[in-house]
Amino acid sequence: MDKVKEQWENLKTNISKIDWSKLRPSKNNSIKRGHKSVKWPITILLTIVMLVPLLAALLFSYIQTTKIMTERVEAQEEQITTNIVSTIDSAATAAETTVEKLAMDSILNQVSSGTPGAESQLSSRLQYISSGNRYISDAYYIPIGENQDIVSTNTLNDNDSLNEQLPWLESASQSNGIQWSEPYTLNGSSRIAVSRPLFGGQSVIGVLAVDLDFETIKKDVEEAKIANTGSIQIFTEDGIVLASPDTSIIGQNHKEKSYFQTILNEESDSDTGIIYDEEANGGELGIYYEKIPNLGLTVFGMVAENEMDEEASAIIKTLITITLITIIVAAVISYYAAGIITSIANSMMKTFGEVRRGNLTNRLSYKELVDFKNPYVFIKNKLSKNNDEIVSSNAGESDLDPKGNEIHQIAIAFNETMDTFESTIAVIQGNSKNVSEMAATLTELSDQTSRATSEVAQTISGVAEATSTQTEDTEETASQMNDLSQALNEINDAVGTMGSHADNTMILNGNNIFATQDVDQNWKETLGTMDQLKAQIEEVDGDIQNIEGIVNAITNIAKKTNLLALNASIEAARAGEAGRGFAVVAEEIRNLAEQSAQSSKDIQNIIHTVQNKSTNMVNHLEETSEGSKVQTEKINEALSASESVASSLEQLVASMIIVIQSSSVINERKDEVVSQLENIAASAEENSAGTEEVSANAQEILATMEDFTSHINNLEEVAKILKTSAEQFEINHNHENNADLKD
Incomplete structure (x- = not known):
């Protein structure tokens, strides 16, 4: 505990020496903005994300440690209590053995x-x-x-x-x-x-x-001794304290104590166990008890309520120390990460602001993206003082590395995007004037084409109307014949399906008849087997009755042997010391006789049980035989029904063959009529389709020319707007020269 306190004081001293002002961003490099920053929310969020798993792990560790300590204390209670009980049992056994030996x-x-x-x-x-x-x-x-x-x-x-x-x-x-x-x-x-x-x-x-x-x-x-505060206490069955380290309670009656009442009211057959009691020690730690029935004693092993206060206090202080250190480390890491994120965001917002004002010449650099005053950058700058000359000589070059980290890749991708965008704007500025002139020429051509197409479309529309009227009747007749053809085809398909189902049904019915005949034969064989089983069970019953007679004879012999052993014991007692050895033999003979009598009773009980079961089995076989007669009748009925189904299916198949033959004749006549109508309809449709196609093409060309004229007008307006917008951007002259070369 002293070491933990010393480490805690050193930690507080070191924290107070940290210069937190060096971690704040420079006022000269700060960006004035009228929006909220994500720096502090990200810092807080990252700190919480790192703290939550740690706190959960620490809480779990505290709970597990407390649980292990509790189990250790309870195990020590059980061990020491068991040792005391074993000592008392051994002493009691030794005393009983001494009395028995001395009596002999x-x-x-x-x-x-x-x-x-x-x-x-x-x-x-x-x-x-x-x-x-x-x-x-x-x-x-x-x-x-x-x-x-x-x-x-x-x-x-x-x-x-x-x-x-x-x-x-x-x-x-x-x-x-x-x-x-x-x-x-x-x-x-x-x-x-x-x-x-x-x-x-x-x-x-x-x-x-x-x-x-x-x-x-x-x-x-x-x-x-049990742990720090525990002790052993011995009670009589009436709750009187016989032994305890606290001599002041020896002789007191604790029968009314709740923990003593708990073991009195327990219905368990076990003489040992653990109970929890609020009155004795707060109920957090178990109280182990073990009874000594032959002496009428109960031995308790228990600890005080404050047993683990010292250990729990040390654990809590350690957890608090770890938590505070983690909070500080997490806050520094989160602050550093948030600073980098906000620095990148500020640099990109600054560049996007220039783009919004029309300046496309700005590019990102790694130094601008990570312009954040943090301890890491400060130490890095200190270590790189010797490289100032190299840096100054390369000042005009980009500090972005194509193989660098994600920040380098973001800046390179952004710069390449801006290069592409700037080139596109330069091309737009060079070609916008040419697009405007070409749009005016296309407008004149589209007007002339639209007038010629309108005249052709009117002529073709009249021809299409006449051809359409000629084909209507022919199409209606052909449609009706097609409906008739479809109906006949459906009838043929349905009849064919019915025939297939009828064939399958006949096959399945035949299989059913054969299977039912097999079942009938197997059932008759089963009845014969059941009759044989019944006869064998009756023979076993007779044998069991003979065994019962033999067991009765053994029982009578055991009774007589018991009487002989009893007489021998009486004679040995009269003989005194000289007959002591014979008394032991007589006692063993009497025990063997009693065991033989008991075994005979057990055999008789088993025989009675076997007889009851065999009787029940015979009755069950008789009931099964009666039920088998009904089962045989049902099988015969199933065979008759299957034969009737086969006869009906044969009549159905004959009727279906007649329907198929009639349908074939109708189909032959129908095909000739439909063929003639289709030839007429095809000729009419070809004429109508040709005129309609020409008319539609003319209308489509007319509509296309109208849309084309509208788009040309819109293109002329867009070209003017595009030229005005492109002139607002400021680009490098190199991109302008490249655009002229493309022109």
Whole structure:
């Protein structure tokens, strides 16, 4: 953070040292204009265009960084919480294993029978257990009876009752196996006891117990650190705080806290998860929890609301620094680009202004286009001081490079355009007088041609009217015969199409008959196959019933084996230590018998399921057989219908042949009549067309001459205007000489 602050201060100092006045355009070179400039809009737009992607990237980076940091904190919560839970589980498993192993030790039988020195040996073993594991504080053997003493690694108070000091004792003596107690306090130390009753015959002769030292677990919780502000907290099922780095909340009831209520109300079967709570840490960072069901404990890993404030502050400051630097760089680049654009625009506006006033001699140069006072040009001018002599010697030449950048290409293209335009104006000035004189001569010739053409057109119009009247009747008759011919042709086409469709229909109907016969044959074969399948299913059903009898026999054998194993266990218990090995064998036999009985039940269930399915399959086959009879009748009906369709199509084809023969006779007679009428109409049309064409040509020539006369008059006026306009432009004398040479 100190380095970031130092860099920020250096950046502000460097920005304050910049001489911004050098970036402003010179007043001497500025152009006075009465319009708005695009310089500042372009500068602002380019700055925004460069800033928007950067700001979007920075925002995305901030969001992703925050997300990664959150995931990292939550992963650390999960890891450390899981480590604590694993430690507690391991300690609990070790305590249970210790109790089970000690319960199988023969020293307990010696203590119960009053063997001298047995209590001392048991006390030594209990001391070894409590000192060999840092998570086990004390171990107890509490006999049920008045003639034996308690063997314990902890000194119990004789003034208080035993049940008050060991609140788990009564329930432990009444249980049938391993049991964990509620957390309790003994001699100022928090602990949880795992206990197991010891049986002598059918009665309880004592209780064996080991205390899980919760003070050691508290130390582990205090040493476990999560990120900067996180911690581990252990709660009972009732919400009592058992362990926390904040000792002030140990013993408090947090059951009503919202995050504790959340895990109580969850319907998930999982003992782990992450919850989010506004009350605990603002809801931004998750709270990882993991339950220990056998101990009735819940372990939370959580961090404070301000966990990532320091990192977020550093990221924000870094982003602000990058944004400010980018704004400055973007503004300088945008200002430079806008300056070049406005410089080019001003130079071209200046040249266009001269063209508007008639001066075509001005040309663009690279120096004029980029006449913008910016740091780049300033440094470039400083570096080029040694080349002043070379520049001055070439001052009369153009500074444009044909292979230069786009600015060079713009200036070259503009200068070439102006050269072409200037040459064109010079030619116009030289030829405008000749055009005016030629227009006057053409006007006189067009007037004479128009009068002669008008007389010819009137004569031809009379001949065309007489010829047109002669051909009207012939054309009408020929038209009617053509209509009759077209109608007969349509009838012939329609009959031909019907014949083609009839042939296709007969072919398709024949294919349909063959396909239906194949379907009938295949259907009969399918019915035979279904009958065979039905018979095979009935045979399988009989075999399954035989298997069911065998399974019943296996079930009876398993029941008898179970009774034998139970009797063997009873005899082994009576034999005491000598029959312990035989008791294990009897227990395994009883388990195998129970597994055999369960497997027999499963086989019976599978057999019943198979029988039900086979019965359903037979019923379904019978229903299918009934439906097949109806299907056979439908196939026979389809065959009869197809044969009827074939007979009708044959009659239709015979009728169509008669229609075609009659139509052919009519067509032969029609063609003779139409041929004669067409010869008459052709002769009349040729006469009419010839006269109309001559008349139209005469009218067209007359109209053309009128337009020609009008255009010649307009051309004479345009020549005068063009001459006056061309004389307004100022051009080089070289272009005038070239125009004279062209003349």
